[in-house]
Amino acid sequence: MPDLNFYDMVYQVARLIPPGRVTSYGAIANYLGTKGSSRMVGYAMGSCGAAKPPVPAHRVVNSQGLLTGKFHFRPHSLMQQLLENEGVKVEDDKVVDFKKIFWDPAVELAM
DNA sequence: GAGGTGACTGCGA
């Protein structure tokens, strides 16, 4: 186990999200074992701009499927645009059929 | 070393 920081863990999981799918901060936090610290996931995303390769943060939404982090994108509509570009329908800043396209690392990457 | 911050979550009124 290298000295991967919590940030790197989040980035790696986020990059594992397949196109057309989305996950929640809590799901990633849960997979990382810090389920109680869902904030850390979002906070880690705050530095996603410094991650290489870039992290598809647009595939990460809150537990409600709302694009809470869209305001961190430039422009703010970029997040929705990227999701729709991958086939994810977004309406009223929230993912349509969120629970259907929901990708849980704790399940998909289970073991 | 200590303090402040934050792209969240869940429960209570």
Place this chain on the structure above:
DNA sequence: CTCGCAGCCACCT
């Protein structure tokens, strides 16, 4: 149904 509060933990200054 909608609004508000408290908990949580790692990173930064």
